[in-house]
Amino acid sequence: MSTPSAIQENTTERIAILDTREPDAVREALKEHGAIVIRAGGAVSDFEELSNELITPMVHHSTSTTVERDVVNRDGTTSTVNKGMDYIPLHREGSYAPGCPDLLMLYCVKPADMNGPDDTGGQTTLCDGVELLNALSPKVRKFVEDAILRWSWSAPPERWMAALGAGTQDAAIERLNLLNGRLAPWEQLEAKFEGDTLHGVFQTLCVIPTKWGNRRSFCNSLLIYHYRQATDFYPKHMYVPTMGDGQPFPADMLEEISNLANERTHSTHWRAKDILIFDNSRYMHGRTGFTDTSRQIFVRMGYVKRES
Ligand SMILES: [Fe+2]
Structure with a gap:
């Protein structure tokens, strides 16, 4: 079970929010909800530390050139998300090939600037495929x-x-x-x-x-x-x-x-230092289009480690 004091269902964001990076609490919340946001501050190194606890990270084939993504760590397992600024429809990461990642973990370095309160640009979107089915x-x-x-x-x-x-x-x-x-x-x-x-x-x-x-x-x-x-x-x-x-x-x-799916797709409402984690076998993800070139989201993905 998740730690009651550490998790809240956010009705606006329709996603469980966790205020701790404690790995056991994160694992339990993921099993229960399939997608969570961790809103606990922390640097990229904290994000990488947590991901190393949860997954064996993989290198995404699109980091093979700098056209689609930039690598941001030494072994290529942390990278920028897709560099385009266009709307990206829902998908399951890597589902067209063997070795599809179990989990995706995203870290918000900087959300897109909003042009007014109704601007929803640059949000990562999620749709629960169980609910959709x-x-x-x-x-x-x-x-x-x-x-x-x-x-x-x-x-x-x-x-x-x-x-x-x-x-x-x-x-x-x-x-x-x-x-x-x-x-x-x-x-x-x-x-x-x-x-x-x-x-x-x-x-x-x-x-x-x-x-x-x-x-x-x-x-x-x-x-x-x-x-x-x-x-x-x-x-x-x-x-x-x-x-x-x-x-x-x-x-x-x-x-x-x-x-x-569109009726059931919701946004992350990114804040700087947020970590988004989701089960890539349950949630499809995408993004809304945006114009702010300073938006920066990093991603790691990989295979869930066995719990010891
Ligand atoms: Fe993706």
Whole structure:
């Protein structure tokens, strides 16, 4: 159970707020709520210390160049969030490939300046995929619960090297074999090199079990793929989803899902030094567009450490 004195349900922000970085309290709150904000002050080093307690951090493939993100620590496990300033639709981080992170942890160095009290620019957004699934019409719910997604992608050398931590194709294949042995029962991976580009097809489910609580969640990256424009910061052509039979996801169903998701999407209301943590198997995340170039949010992501 969470520590009653340390947590409050904020009705404006619709997210549990914790006033401590004590790892056991954070773990318990995450298991219960799936997403929390820690509002306890602290520097980037405190954020990294907490994340090292909770997760084995990974390097995101998009840090392989400085186009999409900047790395801010020595081993590349802390980086800026996506550099664009556009609205980002909801998605599950890394859901198109094996080794998807369990948790995402964000640290607010500086929120976007607000142009008036109604300005909602630069907020990280969250949508509970469990709640969303329950809100779908019976027809769409049945469809997504049975749906298989296949993500086809191609990774140039800098990207597969960063994602796999491999300097050669042989090392990459070794790492892929390791990942293949760790796939969830509903996942499949086929990958091969053509020249120096790694091509892959990753099969997964549209609705997945949550990390904690044995719930089922509509948690995937269909919405970002279909509703975000390609930019320098979003190489959309690199990952293309289809249904298991190769057909595109039905547009009418996606529209219903998008509308219901938008009604259930809420903002973080960032304050400097806030830490946002969420279960990447339950909550989809995105961001509102903004214009303040001084907004700065750092991110770490990775795999939950076993509790000793
Ligand atoms: Fe993301």
